Amino acid sequence: MQDTLNIFKIGGGIIDDADQLSQFLAELARVPGRKILVHGGGKGANQMLTELGIAPQMVNGRRITDAATLDIVTMFYAGKTNKQIVAGLQAAGVNALGLSGADGNVIQATKRPVKDIDYGFVGDLTERSVNAQLLDQLLRAGLTPVLCAITHDGRGQLLNTNADTIASTVARALAALYRVELHFCFEKDGVLTDINDDNSVVPQITPERYADMKAAGQIAAGMLPKLDNAFAALEAGVEKVVIENALKINEPVKTILCRS
Amino acid sequence: MQDTLNIFKIGGGIIDDADQLSQFLAELARVPGRKILVHGGGKGANQMLTELGIAPQMVNGRRITDAATLDIVTMFYAGKTNKQIVAGLQAAGVNALGLSGADGNVIQATKRPVKDIDYGFVGDLTERSVNAQLLDQLLRAGLTPVLCAITHDGRGQLLNTNADTIASTVARALAALYRVELHFCFEKDGVLTDINDDNSVVPQITPERYADMKAAGQIAAGMLPKLDNAFAALEAGVEKVVIENALKINEPVKTILCRS
Numbered sequence: 001m002q003d004t005l006n007i008f009k010i011g012g013g014i015i016d017d018a019d020q021l022s023q024f025l026a027e028l029a030r031v032p033g034r035k036i037l038v039h040g041g042g043k044g045a046n047q048m049l050t051e052l053g054i055a056p057q058m059v060n061g062r063r064i065t066d067a068a069t070l071d072i073v074t075m076f077y078a079g080k081t082n083k084q085i086v087a088g089l090q091a092a093g094v095n096a097l098g099l100s101g102a103d104g105n106v107i108q109a110t111k112r113p114v115k116d117i118d119y120g121f122v123g124d125l126t127e128r129s130v131n132a133q134l135l136d137q138l139l140r141a142g143l144t145p146v147l148c149a150i151t152h153d154g155r156g157q158l159l160n161t162n163a164d165t166i167a168s169t170v171a172r173a174l175a176a177l178y179r180v181e182l183h184f185c186f187e188k189d190g191v192l193t194d195i196n197d198d199n200s201v202v203p204q205i206t207p208e209r210y211a212d213m214k215a216a217g218q219i220a221a222g223m224l225p226k227l228d229n230a231f232a233a234l235e236a237g238v239e240k241v242v243i244e245n246a247l248k249i250n251e252p253v254k255t256i257l258c259r260s
Numbered sequence: 261m262q263d264t265l266n267i268f269k270i271g272g273g274i275i276d277d278a279d280q281l282s283q284f285l286a287e288l289a290r291v292p293g294r295k296i297l298v299h300g301g302g303k304g305a306n307q308m309l310t311e312l313g314i315a316p317q318m319v320n321g322r323r324i325t326d327a328a329t330l331d332i333v334t335m336f337y338a339g340k341t342n343k344q345i346v347a348g349l350q351a352a353g354v355n356a357l358g359l360s361g362a363d364g365n366v367i368q369a370t371k372r373p374v375k376d377i378d379y380g381f382v383g384d385l386t387e388r389s390v391n392a393q394l395l396d397q398l399l400r401a402g403l404t405p406v407l408c409a410i411t412h413d414g415r416g417q418l419l420n421t422n423a424d425t426i427a428s429t430v431a432r433a434l435a436a437l438y439r440v441e442l443h444f445c446f447e448k449d450g451v452l453t454d455i456n457d458d459n460s461v462v463p464q465i466t467p468e469r470y471a472d473m474k475a476a477g478q479i480a481a482g483m484l485p486k487l488d489n490a491f492a493a494l495e496a497g498v499e500k501v502v503i504e505n506a507l508k509i510n511e512p513v514k515t516i517l518c519r520s
Contacts, residue, residue, distance in 0.1 A: 048312075051312055052308075052311055052312070071340055074339050074340050074343055074344075075335035075336060075339035075340045076335060076339065077339070078338070078339045078340075078342070078343045079334050079335035079336070079337070079338045079339020079340065079342075080331055080334050080335045080338075080339065082338070082339075083334055083338050083360050083362055083363075083410060083412075083418055084334075084418070086360070086362045086363055086412075087362040087412040087416050087417065087418050088416050090362055090365055090412060090414060090416070091414065091415050091416035095364060095365060096362075096363070096364075097359075097363045097364040098360070098362070098363050099357075100343050100346070100358070102343055102346045102347040102350055102356075102358070103343075103346055103356070103357045103358050104355060104356075104357040104403055105350055105355060134401075137401055141394075141397055143364055150343060152343075152346075152347040152350060154350060154351065155351045156347050156348050156350070156351035157347065158343055158344070158347050
């Protein structure tokens with residue numbers, strides 16, 4: 001039987017709160033076996049862009065990553081945030097090792113092609129973007145890879161890449177070697193049927209139930225891409241996708257997405 | 261016979277010049293066999309501190325690393341500079357992997373004790389600071405570790421650490437496993453007997469010759485700690501220390517320090 005590999009993804013909310021982040025890292029240290037952490041960025045990069053007078057370039061509500069913005073997000077994601085998380089995990093007894101996609105060529109992306117909008121230095125991933133062999137080597141050496149949302153194109157260009165996409169692409173790539181459980185951690189206890197009721201967590205969602213919930217308008221708009229992404233990962237061989245509270249990963253309350 | 265391991269250290273001058281940096285990385289890619297790169301920081305961190313209105317804290321001409329300064333140098337050294345170097349090496353065909361000391365606990369430092377001066381978040385190294393086993397594993401996996409000048413204390417605190425010290429401490433730690441050649445690269449062709457004459461490179465310096473040159477006042481003040489450091493590394497088992505021009509590492513002009 002294959003070993004279990006738990007892949008956790010955390011976002012900006014928890015990264016911006018030092019106390020919550022250290023609580024999450026302590027919980028992560030309690031998760032047995034092999035694991036990978038993928039983190040997004042927090043508000044720090046935006047604050048620094050403002051302080052430095054670099055105006056956000058937005059098109060249709062989406063940020064454009066120009067060269068100055070790429071520099072700042074690289075500094076925050078791959079520098080400050082990644083190293084603080086790694087040092088925090090080391091203190092908690094986890095032998096963490098931080099990586100951008102350029103490190104060991106672990107995630108090679110393609111700069112998003114310009115169609116209607118030029119998103120700038122943003123990387124898209126494909127099935128073949130992930131160096132699963134290196135991640136497996138690191139895991140077998142007892143290390144916990146900590147991936148930030150910066151990748152490269154293999155020709156010297158760093159690229160800003162969506163952390164949810166990194167987490168699910170890494171999960172799919174490692175599904176051939178491990179029984180992968182992919183955990184999207186956020187500030188709610190799971191998928192809620194009523195966004196105003198924190199106790200309305202759905203314990204389990206199958207593809208059929210998901211279709212019903214979408215038809216009934218029960219899925220919040222912001223949750224849709226995350227869940228579409230999650231079910232695609234399940235179809236591609238990931239064993240289980242879990243939506244849960246970053247501070248309660250070792251508690252039973254959560255939403256488990258499963259193939260049937 | 262032991263394999264040869266070349267350890268290169270580059271400083272701020274070359275990091276601040278994008279063209280020179282890419283020239284150096286192309287030369288580094290031509291060096292055969294196993295290698296490690298250690299890099300300092302450039303002027304970028306200081307510029308950003310100024311832009312953000314964080315006044316440099318200096319005591320007796322030495323910078324104090326307060327919390328705000330540590331954040332910025334971590335962002336620059338471990339984020340921007342480290343990832344640009346790694347992406348550049350990947351483009352040149354070198355499978356580079358960037359590391360701070362916290363990553364894989366590769367360099368654990370001790371916060372400098374407060375005596376007359378509190379240097380703040382500055383890390384000192386000892387013989388046992390380096391995780392030689394992990395560096396060896398990465399080298400055997402065909403990777404080229406790229407170390408920045410940020411370490412940690414193992415209890416969650418990142419620390420700013422001198423890059424020359426990191427290079428020589430890593431060289432000493434790996435001397436048990438490899439025939440180590442330690443290269444200090446800078447903007448001159450080697451140790452000069454006449455600082456105003458770039459052609460006065462001394463090809464070879466033994467400890468005896470070094471003592472003579474010091475007595476005769478032939479060593480520039482800025483070069484003294486570097487050379488003291490270098491001879492200490494030789495005594496501790498490093499095979500060869502080379503002082504050379506970062507843009508001429510594959511040319512014969514250089515100063516070789518040797519035990520006898």
